[in-house]
Amino acid sequence: MAAATAMVIMLAALAILAPSARGLDRAEFPPGFLFGAATSSYQIEGAYLEDGKGLSNWDVFTHTQSREINDGRNGDVADDHYHRYMEDVEIMHDLGVNSYRFSISWARLLPRGRLGGVNTAAIAFYDRLIAALLEKGIEPFVTLHHFDLPHELETRYGGWLGAGIREEFDYYADVCFKAFGDRVKFWTTLNEPNLFTKFAYMLGMYPPKHCSPPFGTCNSGNSRREPYVAAHNMILSHAAVVDNYKRNYQATQGGSIGIVIAMKWYEPLTNSTKDILAARRALSFEVDWFLDPIFFGDYPREMREMLSSNLPKFTSEEKRLLQSKADFIGVNHYTAIYAKDCISSPCDIKTYEGNAMVQAVGERDGVAIGRPTAFHGYYDVPEGMDLIVKYVNQRYENTPVYITENGYSQLSHNSMEDLINDVGRVNYLQGYLTCISSAVRKGANVHGYFVWSLMDNFEWGFGFTVRFGIYHVDFETQERTPKMSGKWYRDFLTGSRPVDQAQTLRADS
Numbered sequence: 134m135a136a137a138t139a140m141v142i143m144l145a146a147l148a149i150l151a152p153s154a155r156g157l158d159r160a161e162f163p164p165g166f167l168f169g170a171a172t173s174s175y176q177i178e179g180a181y182l183e184d185g186k187g188l189s190n191w192d193v194f195t196h197t198q199s200r201e202i203n204d205g206r207n208g209d210v211a212d213d214h215y216h217r218y219m220e221d222v223e224i225m226h227d228l229g230v231n232s233y234r235f236s237i238s239w240a241r242l243l244p245r246g247r248l249g250g251v252n253t254a255a256i257a258f259y260d261r262l263i264a265a266l267l268e269k270g271i272e273p274f275v276t277l278h279h280f281d282l283p284h285e286l287e288t289r290y291g292g293w294l295g296a297g298i299r300e301e302f303d304y305y306a307d308v309c310f311k312a313f314g315d316r317v318k319f320w321t322t323l324n325e326p327n328l329f330t331k332f333a334y335m336l337g338m339y340p341p342k343h344c345s346p347p348f349g350t351c352n353s354g355n356s357r358r359e360p361y362v363a364a365h366n367m368i369l370s371h372a373a374v375v376d377n378y379k380r381n382y383q384a385t386q387g388g389s390i391g392i393v394i395a396m397k398w399y400e401p402l403t404n405s406t407k408d409i410l411a412a413r414r415a416l417s418f419e420v421d422w423f424l425d426p427i428f429f430g431d432y433p434r435e436m437r438e439m440l441s442s443n444l445p446k447f448t449s450e451e452k453r454l455l456q457s458k459a460d461f462i463g464v465n466h467y468t469a470i471y472a473k474d475c476i477s478s479p480c481d482i483k484t485y486e487g488n489a490m491v492q493a494v495g496e497r498d499g500v501a502i503g504r505p506t507a508f509h510g511y512y513d514v515p516e517g518m519d520l521i522v523k524y525v526n527q528r529y530e531n532t533p534v535y536i537t538e539n540g541y542s543q544l545s546h547n548s549m550e551d552l553i554n555d556v557g558r559v560n561y562l563q564g565y566l567t568c569i570s571s572a573v574r575k576g577a578n579v580h581g582y583f584v585w586s587l588m589d590n591f592e593w594g595f596g597f598t599v600r601f602g603i604y605h606v607d608f609e610t611q612e613r614t615p616k617m618s619g620k621w622y623r624d625f626l627t628g629s630r631p632v633d634q635a636q637t638l639r640a641d642s
């Protein structure tokens with residue numbers, strides 16, 4: 134009884150502390166603005182060997198190198214979304230989202246790549262999912278590659294290292310456009326190829342686990358060269374797929390196609406010229422690395438100068454292909470961080486920003502850049518969102534932007550009460566959405582926002598030790614429970630006006 138009273142008092146206190154969605158009004162966003170939640174195939178689907186699915190790079194990596202995953206676990210079952218997708222669509226409907234960002238599992242659709250057959254059970258699964266979404270007025274926003282690919286292609290081409298993967302990706306995308314393009318109006322080619330290539334080929338933390346000292350110890354790899362070779366193939370794969378979509382599908386299907394880039398905002402650690410240049414360099418190695426070739430046909434000057442022969446060159450024919458550009462830019466933004474120059478100061482450069490001769494630092498004079506989150510190096514700094522959106526709008530011809538991911542992490546070993554009463558996440562989402570709302574009112578060319586993630590899921594190298602969901606998932610029972618943030622998002626989305634904009638959206642697109 135005493136415990137129950139204490140619980141009531143605690144919940145009441147949390148309710149007072151928790152910010153409400155008041156003050157942030159969905160109606161202030163332009164009509165047709167997409168509000169959604171995001172997931173990816175390997176992180177949620179499970180059913181890893183069911184209905185003809187082939188092994189993916191992540192299936193093999195987690196099974197053979199479980200030491201690389203914090204809790205030694207894998208995505209064999211994950212959120213069991215493959216079987217529970219109807220419940221998950223119901224959850225989204227309840228939330229009031231008008232869009233859902235998910236990825237297709239390449240290995241489920243084409244278990245052996247282009248040399249094998251198309252798995253019709255996979256087509257049927259995504260058909261059912263898309264139908265269920267549309268039935269509820271939820272627009273599918275589909276990613277083709279979110280870190281997972283058929284293991285056979287990893288073996289055949291060394292993953293993204295071999296130029297042969299470009300034809301494979303082109304074929305895979307074409308199968309998707311043919312099968313789903315009559316109903317899918319938003320496509321993205323690649324999710325965070327900039328982060329992916331660094332984790333896979335520089336830091337050796339994602340399959341195929343390539344790296345070289347000082348970045349790490351792996352059986353093979355060259356951390357100074359391979360990330361750029363893989364990235365080159367990814368950029369050209371993106372270009373070929375966009376070109377195909379524009380030439381053969383866009384006019385009849387009426388959709389748009391973009392790319393999603395991971396973007397931190399880098400703030401100079403001090404106001405010295407060297408740190409200001411370091412922040413500039415870090416952005417260049419993070420954002421311009423992919424978007425400059427896509428929009429301007431070549432790598433940024435900073436990268437060409439610093440990497441010289443380690444950075445591949447585009448032929449004139451490839452430059453012509455790059456003119457397909459992208460209809461929109463997906464921005465995955467989680468944090469801002471200070472950039473410290475490592476050209477003239479001693480630093481730890483065996484890190485994500487190392488090749489740019491930059492060290493990312495969370496504190497200036499002992500004061501953190503924002504409230505820390507459970508993820509090392511990720512802080513709650515809403516102003517960073519405004520700055521990165523401005524940067525992208527200004528540099529890339531005011532191309533429309535969708536915030537394709539933004540979210541907050543918790544450590545799984547917290548109590549269920551703490552995980553559910555995620556005041557920190559509510560504050561985070563409120564801060565970032567307020568910033569986006571004000572940026573949009575001031576003219577920022579932003580058309581949508583997706584919270585990462587709809588539900589707790591398999592967090593790559595962190596396994597299930599970290600949770601990003603606005604829905605809690607009990608991985609033993611697969612029970613989904615809304616967190617305070619899920620309720621907050623629902624209040625925000627449903628509070629101000631009925632969520633029936635999907636029709637308008639479809640008419641617009």
Ligand code: BGC
Nearest residue numbers: 173324325328395585592601
């Ligand atoms: C990825 C997601 C991941 C999230 C949180 C992004 O880098 O696209 O797959 O779960 O960040 O780490």
